[in-house]
Amino acid sequence: MTANDYNQCVTDYADRLFRFAVKQVHSRTEAEDIVQSVFERFWKHHERVEMAAAKSYLFKSIQRASIDLYRKHDAGSRAMGQVSYSQVTPADKTFENQQLIELALSNLSERQRTMVLLRDYEGYAYKEIAEMMDLTESQIKINLFRARKKLQIFLTRSEQLSNEIQYQKL
Amino acid sequence: MKFNIKNYEEYALDYLQGELKDADQAEFGAFLLLNPEIQEELEAFEMVTISPDLEEVYPRKQDLFRKVEGNYYRVIAGLVVLFAVIVLAFQTTSETDIDGSLVSKVNAPEIIPALEEASSENKAKLAASQALATPQAASAEESVAPTGDQQTIGKSINARVKKMENPTKVVNKPSPDFVASDLRGQIQEQNLEPSMEVAPSRSERVKWVSPLVQLRRPKQIRHQRAVEKIEVIHPALLRAFSGDAEKASDAHSKVGKWLTHVNLVPSTFANPERSEIKNKLLPTYFSAE
Known part of the structure; x- marks a missing residue:
């Protein structure tokens, strides 16, 4: 890969990687740092990376960096995986649907969240996700099905809870 | 039968999205008829997908670009x-x-x-x-x-x-x-x-x-x-x-x-x-x- 190709990758993937990282680490600042470090490493090895494999390389790197960061920090200090339905208060009713979905996403396991993001954000095929995550295609399909079920349940219950609280106020 | 209680999750999403082959689609329907609790589960299933917020962009993108130097x-x-x-x-x-x-x-x-x-x-x-x-x-x-x-x-x-x-x-x-x-x-x-x-x-x-x-x-x-x-x-x-x-x-x-x-x-x-x-x-x- 040439320097021009590298710059093309920055143009094509920097924003998408950033959004992917934000969803993974739930912090814009940390997501920025992760993206920067990933691209620095990518530049170091850019001559050995084929253009066709660049996207996969970058998302895989972001995923690993996010996991490393997640494991380094105290899991209790962040919202990831610790959000309860009670957190969706009446004030949360003002949340945009997108924000509620993000909250639901953070309730997924690390692996399931990555799969959902790769599938929905980037449109990767099951096979590609399986290769990136070193899993089988069957495992990806099963985990995705379970993740979507979780999302559905979380969103449904959040909505029910909000309705109940509003009804009590009335 | 190709589908059973242990592996149905693997094919459930494809079935719901109609991405199974015709024969498999019919066979999966038959499997659901034999397992009403799973059929109920899938009928209640709503496909939740998330879409990226395109307004969110990486703020330091310019720092990532590298100078393209010739072979001079x-x-x-x-x-x-x-x-x-x-x-x-x-x-x-x-x-x-x-x-x-x-x-x-x-x-x-x-x-x-x-x-x-x-x-x-x-x-x-x-x-x-x-x-x-x-x-x-x-x-x-x-x-x-x-x-x-x-x-x-x-x-x-x-x-x-x-x-x-x-x-x-x-x-x-x-x-x-x-x-x-x-x-x-x-x-x-x-x-x-x-x-x-x-x-x-x-x-x-x-x-x-x-x-x-x-x-x-x-x-x-x-x-x-x-x-x-x-x-x-x-x-x-x-x-x-x-x-x-x-x-x-x-x-x-x-x-x-x-x-x-x-x-x-x-x-x-x-x-x-x-x-x-x-x-x-x-x-x-x-x-x-």
């Missing part, structure tokens, strides 16, 4: 290295190649007249000139010749003198014109004879010699050629300066200094055969010192 730096670096190698090789050739030292050593013009004198005259004349030298020098040279290795050396002298009669055939040898003119200049300095020609410039004197060829030349060959060179030029040098010198030892001393000056003697006598050369080829010179 590599080309320049390559040229510099090539130039350095050529210069180094050329210098090495000038310093180490004794056979070519008379051509490339600019600081040793004094030695060239003697070489020219030896090359311009035939072998008989050279012998005659040796006989005309001072008695001390003549006796010293007579003691050089007698037997054994000296015969071999004598043959090489003959071959060398023949070579020098046709110097243009030897790659690293000064041209006759150049040697003659340089000889004139030298003789003029010593007030031996009037000058007729002007010495050529360095660019005319230094001829291109492939550095690789020179560097590959074995040391023994260089040494042998140095010996031959000394044998040829030493009598001529003695003859050239014996007329001007008050004592024969002074002439020998001058010859020795010139030989040292053009680096012939030190490089030669660093060789294991140093003592032989010292004792047989230049006895007078060393006794004078």
Whole structure:
């Protein structure tokens, strides 16, 4: 890969990687740092990376960096995986649907969240996700099905809870 | 049946999205009819997908771009290295190649007249000139010749003198014109004879010699050629300066200094055969010192 190709990758993937990282680490600042470090490493090895494999390389790197960061920090200090339905208060009713979905996403396991993001954000095929995550295609399909079920349940219950609280106020 | 309670999750999403093959789609429907609880689960299933927030962009994207540099730096670096190698090789050739030292050593013009004198005259004349030298020098040279290795050396002298009669055939040898003119200049300095020609410039004197060829030349060959060179030029040098010198030892001393000056003697006598050369080829010179 040439320097021009590298710059093309920055143009094509920097924003998408950033959004992917934000969803993974739930912090814009940390997501920025992760993206920067990933691209620095990518530049170091850019001559050995084929253009066709660049996207996969970058998302895989972001995923690993996010996991490393997640494991380094105290899991209790962040919202990831610790959000309860009670957190969706009446004030949360003002949340945009997108924000509620993000909250639901953070309730997924690390692996399931990555799969959902790769599938929905980037449109990767099951096979590609399986290769990136070193899993089988069957495992990806099963985990995705379970993740979507979780999302559905979380969103449904959040909505029910909000309705109940509003009804009590009335 | 392909689908069962253990693997249905793997195909559930594809079934809901209609991405199974027709046969599999029908078979999965049949499986759901047999498992109403799973059918109920899937009927309640809503596909929740998330879409990216495109307004969220990486704020420091400009910092990630890299300057695209051409190959100019590599080309320049390559040229510099090539130039350095050529210069180094050329210098090495000038310093180490004794056979070519008379051509490339600019600081040793004094030695060239003697070489020219030896090359311009035939072998008989050279012998005659040796006989005309001072008695001390003549006796010293007579003691050089007698037997054994000296015969071999004598043959090489003959071959060398023949070579020098046709110097243009030897790659690293000064041209006759150049040697003659340089000889004139030298003789003029010593007030031996009037000058007729002007010495050529360095660019005319230094001829291109492939550095690789020179560097590959074995040391023994260089040494042998140095010996031959000394044998040829030493009598001529003695003859050239014996007329001007008050004592024969002074002439020998001058010859020795010139030989040292053009680096012939030190490089030669660093060789294991140093003592032989010292004792047989230049006895007078060393006794004078």
